[in-house]
Amino acid sequence: MNSIFGNIDDLYLFFCVVEEGSLLAASKKLHLPPSTMSRRLSALESRLNLRLLEKQGRELVATQTGKETFQAIRSGMENLESSFTQIMTHSEEVAGSIRLAIPHNFYRAFVGDVVEDFVRQHPRVNVELALSQEHSMPETNRDLLMTFDLTGLDGMVARPLFRAQHGFFASPEYLDKVGPIDTLEQLQQLDWLSADRQRDMPVYQDDEFIQVLQIKPKLVINDINAIAGAVVRGLGIASLPYRHISKDMKVVQVLPQYHRSDKQAYLVYKERKYQPRALTLLVEALLEASAMLKYGKPVVQGD
Template identity: 40%
Template sequence: MSSIFGNLDDLFLFCLVVKFGSMQSASERLSLPIATASRRLTQLEKRLSLKLLERQGRVLQPTPSGLALYERLQPQFEGSELHLQEVLDSQHQVSGSLSLYVPIAFYSGHLAPVIEHFLLCYPDVRLQVHLAKENHIPQHERELVVGFVEPKMGDYIAKPYFFSDNGLYASRGYLVEYGTPTTPEALYQHHWLTHDGSRSLSLSVGDQAVELQLQPRMEVNDITSLVQSLKRGLGIGELPRHRADSEPELVEVLGEYRHGGRQAYLSYKRRQYQPKAMTLLIEALLAAQKSPH
């Protein structure tokens, strides 16, 4: 025999026979017919050119060569079974550390109860929540990202998560002072505020599409701060409709025009064996998935 390949299963069977002292007990452990187990051991002895077992009355006993082989192999098999079980248990055990990157507004307005419920259900899970103001790409295998960037490079999974439908908003006080724009081009005469650094604005109504390049009066990378600035009358800005609906001080302008909107994704690195905690968190986030209108 030049290799253990092709003999490992039969060697494990041999060790069980010696351990239990019975072909029947070993066969039952492996769910094998006794005739099959007996034939495989006979073939193993032929391949090894060794007599491994001999019958003494009703009991199968190892020969001296068989006993020497058993004493070498049995601890290895027991250790391998233990390690295999540990690996399997780790896949089913809900524990470990995870990271979640999510926009501040979406977390506080939607995901916070989902995350809190998840942690109450799985007390052995540790979770770092990063309230991201900028788009982030998953960096390691225990990291989840909710954001508006779909990873194109690398081995990532990006599931469409929600669609943000946007509108243009300003305070009533601002519109009284500066007037209400009635055409997209009129926005050039107004103060433009943005939370994502965008200078390009696409609007459409029917077959008409307009692309504007606006110079922001103010940029702030936090949508909550943008809302406060709009409410104070600093200008006009683009907001998700679900966010503006909770602000009675804000008024939509050019409401007949549609915006492209933004698609958000739930992204994470692909891996063959995913920790159970990671799988359950993904399932919880997807179960809570909805378009926040």
Template identity: 25%
Template sequence: MTTNTLIDLPEMRLFAAVVTDGSFTAAADRLGTDKARVSRIVRRMEEKLGAQLLTRSTRHLSVTEVGRDYFERAMCILTAAEAAQASVAQQSREPKGLIKITAGAEFGTMVVDEWIAAFLRQSPKVTVEAEYTSRLVDIIHEGFDIAIRVGTLDDSGLSARKLGDMVFGLYAAPDYLNSAPPLSTVSDLKHHDLIMIKARGRSNWNLVNGSDTERITASPRCAVNSTISARNLAFAGLGIAQLPRFMAEPYLTEGTLQRVLPDWADAPAPVHAVFASSRYMDPKVRSFIDLILSTFKCGDCSSQRMRDQPVQIAA
């Protein structure tokens, strides 16, 4: 006899009800059917499996050793199937409720605000609470759903999804360049006024051009701890600043800034969404991340152009 081993979840569920309730009658009542149908299905299962699952008498029903083993395995399968259905249902639910987001102060103000605005327009039943700060937020203990982090991630045990790369460039105002020494190679930077970000007491650039690297350690004309300040000082014609391209590119068409040494810049910085768990992700968190991945794909952080380009936070 050929054994049909195709899994039939309704049959498994019916057999589990018989074993759990202890009789065909009780199982039939729970499942909203009749005793004869339940008995017929169990008998058909035994024929397909080629094994006796239940021992029947006029007054007693017992589970065979094979039936007990089948029952335990069937319960595992049914539990996994129910969990899969619940997971899909959770992901497909309309996002609603509060989502708490944290990000760095500058990146949050200049980029994450746009993501939040698009997300709220898309999800009318969601509210957002955002905190932008320079400190590293403990999202678990402080109750945040998601953190947007720029740079290499520490091994925190949290889940993360890479959103793209923040790409940099060197920029200066036309007024500065018109009166400054010639600038055609990276070595010429030592003759120029530089505006640098000061981190941990030091200010320098590690510029990359393909496989070539140059460390620029010249004393800057001005050292600041804010890329917005560096951009503002570059606007004022005080020197060359290294800026995220999303921050500077819009000013090229206005003529406020010019890009210099276009082949040279700091290495791209990865941008991640960090959250507690990817296995049981809240629908609103998943929806927020999906929106970022589907819309944030262009050089000036606008979500309206270049939708088919690779995801990156730069041109």
């Protein structure tokens, strides 16, 4: 659309610079060189005979006139973005590649079934799964990460999946060796097995915070199923999710009135705007499957 403003997308460039907070951030969003954007913005200002942006340090910021212009066009630009996003969402072919990084136990719990159903329903989609406890930062809008730890993931979209409730478990053989455990101080001194390197473990009674245990893990394995196996074999005590405990496991819940803080799992990805339809559908499928999971307390031996 040509007018006194020039091409309408030059106005959109200006809109994005103000909305994103800098020329560099807007250029990354729009995948345009900063030099190209700067040239086109200067041309827009010349055509309008208005000063919309000015230097502040190393960044371009809106002048007072620019702020007023931004507010005047904001609603229209957002409506255009929303309309085109809806059109792209409904018309985009469900195809392409998706990369999903998840812990091993997530795959066995529910993700494997969801992904297999997904690729059957969408034969033009390729899914690459990376099974690992380590962070795999989403780098493109086709990357997904499942994690309990949001450290270093600022600026990402983090959708809650489920909360994992924990109890303290050990084998009868191990408890026979160490003797009765009646206090948190005794609990703290045991041989701890852990799926992470955490040393400070907040302990609760119901919803009330009691204290922080200072534990020293004897064995760290970044797989909760491996830790559960080590507990069964009598190597020590661990905080285990209730969903990993079944009646046929030879373990005992220690100090059942206490528990560590629940662990929140998240599905993490880059900003959803203009997200590929294949990724949108997989996100929805994973969230729906997670909502169906049961994470209640187990019926432990002796009940």
